[in-house]
Amino acid sequence: MLPVGLCDNIESRRQPSGKKHVYVIIIVASIISGMGALVLAWIMYMCKTKLKNEGHTDDNHKMDDNDEGSEKDDTGLIIYDLKTIAIATDNFSDKNKLGEGGFGPVYKDI
Structure with a gap:
């Protein structure tokens, strides 16, 4: 022990x-x-x-099938190129002019 x-x-x-x-x-x-x-x-x-x-997709910058000459920016707004706008307003003709806004002339679509 x-x-x-x-x-x-x-x-x-x-x-x-x-x-x-x-x-x-x-x-x-x-x-x-x-x-x-x-x-x-x-x-x-x-x-x-x-x-x-959320709400953003990978194809924001791709061309829309329905809107030729346009694309969406990061905010989802459609951006048209100048050629498309010139065609739509008949080359910014005064006969298609609706009036003047705060950001310039307003044209109707032909």
């Missing part, structure tokens, strides 16, 4: 001190909090990207 004093010394080595428990808890809590913050940041980034791209 081991002497009584030696057994007490072995038992005290087996049991971790209170400070070690506190350090382990702080480290584990920090790691979990850091990972949680990263996941939350990733979710927020994905939601922001989804909202930003």
